[in-house]
Amino acid sequence: MPELKCPVCLGSVKIPDDALDGELFEHEECGAQLELVTSNGSRVLRLAEEVGEDWGE
Amino acid sequence: MEVELLYDMPRLEEKLLIESLRQRNLEVQLTNVNTTPLLIGEAATEVALVRVVSMQKAIYSAASREAAGTTAINSSTTLMFCGDKILTLSRLKAEGLKVPRSMVVMGAESADAAYNQFTKPFVDKPPIGSWGRLVTLVRDKATWRSVLEHRQMMQSQQLRTHVVQEYIESGGRDIRAIVIGGEVIGAVVRKSVGDEWRTNIALGGKTEPIKVNGEIAELSLRAAKIVGGEFISIDILEDKRNGQLYLNEVNGVPEFKGFMEATGINVADELVKHIVSVVRR
Ligand SMILES: [Zn+2]
Numbered sequence: 001m002p003e004l005k006c007p008v009c010l011g012s013v014k015i016p017d018d019a020l021d022g023e024l025f026e027h028e029e030c031g032a033q034l035e036l037v038t039s040n041g042s043r044v045l046r047l048a049e050e051v052g053e054d055w056g057e
Numbered sequence: 058m059e060v061e062l063l064y065d066m067p068r069l070e071e072k073l074l075i076e077s078l079r080q081r082n083l084e085v086q087l088t089n090v091n092t093t094p095l096l097i098g099e100a101a102t103e104v105a106l107v108r109v110v111s112m113q114k115a116i117y118s119a120a121s122r123e124a125a126g127t128t129a130i131n132s133s134t135t136l137m138f139c140g141d142k143i144l145t146l147s148r149l150k151a152e153g154l155k156v157p158r159s160m161v162v163m164g165a166e167s168a169d170a171a172y173n174q175f176t177k178p179f180v181d182k183p184p185i186g187s188w189g190r191l192v193t194l195v196r197d198k199a200t201w202r203s204v205l206e207h208r209q210m211m212q213s214q215q216l217r218t219h220v221v222q223e224y225i226e227s228g229g230r231d232i233r234a235i236v237i238g239g240e241v242i243g244a245v246v247r248k249s250v251g252d253e254w255r256t257n258i259a260l261g262g263k264t265e266p267i268k269v270n271g272e273i274a275e276l277s278l279r280a281a282k283i284v285g286g287e288f289i290s291i292d293i294l295e296d297k298r299n300g301q302l303y304l305n306e307v308n309g310v311p312e313f314k315g316f317m318e319a320t321g322i323n324v325a326d327e328l329v330k331h332i333v334s335v336v337r338r
Binding site (some may be wrong): 018020021022023024035037038051052053054055056057 | 111186
């Protein structure tokens with residue numbers, strides 16, 4: 001399981017091997033909602049945007 | 058055979074679908090609609106499974122693939138009708154299905170008239186969105202005023218629009234049935250927890266399996282047919298005073314984690330089996 005850096009608290013976040021871009025993770029240590037993205041070929045976590053107005057089932 | 062799965066924010070549901078597709082030896086093409094441009098009329102697969110959480114993006118994803126003759130599940134028109142509660146209620150009502158008495162309120166000037174025409178409490182919600190967000194039980198004028206004020210400040214026209222709806226006394230529970238390809242695969246009852254009156258699982262609602270009786274099955278299948286849904290969930294309210302059933306919502310990109318846990322039905326695999334049969338026929 002790769003470990004990525006939390007952009008909020010700079011702590012480490014474990015990401016499953018089969019994680020997909022766009023997947024959301026909550027960093028337990030700081031409570032941040034993070035989104036997995038690929039930037040310049042490498043995977044990073046960024047702060048997830050707030051719930052979109054048209055999100056839902 | 059290859060199936061494209063379009064997504065924006067992969068949840069457990071999408072992971073289960075990917076797993077089921079692969080287990081049934083289908084090639085899976087994963088497309089993140091936020092990072093991949095969709096050329097209208099270009100599609101690499103026969104079937105596109107639309108699992109996009111943003112309703113507007115889901116409709117556009119389906120439409121751009123349909124332009125190439127791809128079968129989108131669900132289709133763009135189904136997603137459009139399911140994604141907007143005013144469109145859903147209007148279509149269902151037009152076809153004679155029982156829905157809660159609902160009124161569209163599009164300007165502050167009409168708010169008082171609407172208030173006076175409904176028994177309190179009544180339900181207020183925007184036509185879009187889910188997980189119980191911005192859904193309010195209005196008991197008095199003070200609440201109504203604050204709901205109006207709050208929603209008036211929203212950016213989008215849709216969020217400034219109100220669906221005012223009679224409150225069906227369902228004892229804090231609603232029925233959710235899932236329909237796949239003209240068949241009801243099962244149903245659960247969702248119960249609200251504690252003081253919360255909304256039953257959404259996202260708000261902590263509890264789920265239990267129930268038997269699909271004739272009435273639930275008929276209502277669900279009729280609703281699915283009306284919106285042209287291949288894979289949808291249907292929310293039904295039962296008035297606890299007289300047992301009458303009301304169709305409340307129809308979802309075009311259903312979540313099924315809670316349903317699956319309660320019923321033990323492998324929803325993802327049921328859907329994949331259906332997709333295989335659609336392509337073969
Ligand atoms: Zn953190």
